[in-house]
Amino acid sequence: MDFSALNPVSLMVSLIIAATPILLAAVGELVVEKSGVLNLGVEGMMIIGAIAGFAISVETGNPWIGMLAAMFAGAILALIFGFMTQFLMSNQVATGLALTLFGLGMAALLGQSYTGMKPPSTPHLNIPVLSDLPVVGSILFSHDPMIYMSIALVTGVWYFLNRTRGGLVLRAVGENHDAAHSLGYNVVLIRMGAIAFGGACAGLGGAYLSLVRVPQWTEGMTAGAGWIALAIVVFASWKPWRLILGAYLFGGVTILQLNLQALGIGISAAYLSMTPYLITIIVMVIISADRRRASMNAPASLGRIFHASH
């Protein structure tokens, strides 16, 4: 076996690319859960984003318009979820699962004529001198702009949640919706906003998959990325910075696994493909073993239905 074929620099680069769609979807879901809503439809919103972004990019020839369309599509799907759970008081878990199934089916239908096409390419950052630096240049300074956007988004979400009044209100709604209501905050409106934001982020994550990472449209291409994003929110114990750690850890295991397969290691590929998910499960078990710590960060109203009492 020749491990020298594993180039650490290109490994790092592909790790970051693999992690970004998950990170985008996870940061959106984090905001949703902080507002006290559990939307299990991330996978469905991602794949709708993937096909919407792909289709619009192909039609317009502009990947940025495609990504905007993906955000829009993800948000629309999320708002369907929001309408059902916030206004019709349907069960969040069941509705979220339905959203995933609906999204997968809908995307397959919409994407039939786009299979095998090539999307317009997304330009990469090219800063003179910096991008040409050895090692650091290719790891830090020559990605497509979306990578930097995703980090900026996490920073922005952290700032919003912890440093602004709006973020405080959102956390308060997720913590105790009855108390927030009695103080005069519009619980349903705030949650609808968070749900739409979560959908837009998931849609963008999906578009990143189909436009940059793969880049191609294939049916079911999210392949569980939405579920991983959900897991990473818990892994991060609802703290934005830890999302980056979680997403990159998962991205790292995925990429390593692919590379080991390529090297022809004598383990069945099925086992290797399992590893990222197995590791996610193991990490989650370790994290939630400390019940007190886990429950301290979890939004107390998560998944509970809010009825405005009179």
Next chain:
Amino acid sequence: MKKTLLEIKGLSKSYPGVKANDNISFTIQEGEIHALLGENGAGKSTLVKMIYGLVHPDEGDMLLHGEHYMPHKPSEARNLGVGMVFQHFSLFEALNVAENIILGMEETIPRAELNAKIIEVSNEYGLPLDPNRLIGDLSVGERQRVEIVRCLLQNPQLLIMDEPTSVLTPQEVEILFKTLRKLSSEGVAILYISHKLDEIKALCDHATVLRMGKVVDTCIPAEETARSMAEMMIGGELSMPTAREFTPGKTLLHLESLTLESLDPFGTSLANVSLELRAGEVMGVAGVAGNGQDELLLALSGERPTDAGMVKLSGVEIGGMGPTTRRALGLLAAPEERLGHAAAPDMSLKENAYLSARVRQGLTKSGFTLFGKRDDFAREIVEQFDVRTPGIDNAARSLSGGNLQKFVIGREVLQKPTVLVVNQPTWGVDAAAAADIREALRELAANGAAVLVISQDLDELMEMSDTFAVLAEGRMSEPRPAAGMTVEQIGLMMGGNLEESANA
């Protein structure tokens, strides 16, 4: 001459099937402490929610300083100087004191400035607070301070307080009253809702009495007795339990050096609690909340097993047995927390009846539920204990606190226990319902059962107990006959001075 602050003119509000408020009118003067009296469900909450902008009246008008006042949301009310402290606190446990206060304020103040202001205002009114502590780490009394300070920071002219003392220790009540009197002397009016008529007598200048959504009377509490006010509320004679001859029978429940580690990080462990409870006896256990009351109930109900010999029922060692076995043997318990501990909130009354009475009432046959028998038992509880509910299919959550408490106590009493343990039987229950509950418990004892009543309400314990003990820091005093005990003695015992009082 004081000026009128708030004038309420003919407010009405209906909900499907019930007229919660019907043409309510009264006025509140500046600096006045005004009590709002009424049984559970008389419409007090609806009324104050209208004043605070959470609910909109169907009819009627309000004037604040002589100007039209009809807030559409709480923030409008707060802007106009009306603040409210809720019965179930509107606080967020995972957020700190300062964050909780910001959420209830309109303007945004820089954090450092706000922290300084919180410390200043809270000290000025004798309610010291640390802005950086998490609400989850605070005691109930401290949490209430947060609510009050939140209101005070906005310079209110009217402060609405919904049952502020039901969860406080006597010392905390004293501090609260001092604060309220200081506010009143500064011209702040207070609208005060409470079931504790003695408190209203001590604190309030005027009282408005509501019954079935209507104003039925007004009075000056200082000129009334607690009894006369209670009768205004219920609109009839209040039946008071009369003193009863007490001849103890044989020992039914025997605790021997009961020791139990508390699982709650803020709880108190039980240390060497010993007592003998005899047939026909009602024993009152007094004590400030958090001195081991919850742990005592858990050890007796069987939710926390102990060494077998520590708890004996009619001579049988039951310390290691679980709740179902204990129930079968005749030891029943009604915990304090009605929703979530004594009753499953989203299950119907008949299901809740089944959960506790399955074994003793024989509500199952070869593993199948006998629905008819179960429903009959639930109906019996509702009828005998005057539980006001549309039917036994209604969820426990839908009942008012007092009605659910009557259901919970009734459910246990009707199972004819040998020993019944109750924690805070009349917490948040109106005077008439509380009298009914106490009467039922005494009657149970009169018929030969033994009753252990854990409560923080001294008057209640003095009224219904034959013997009296105090739980302080997880240790229990020697039980003594209740007759002839003075409040001073009990006060000393509650402070943890068990030895001295035993010798007194």
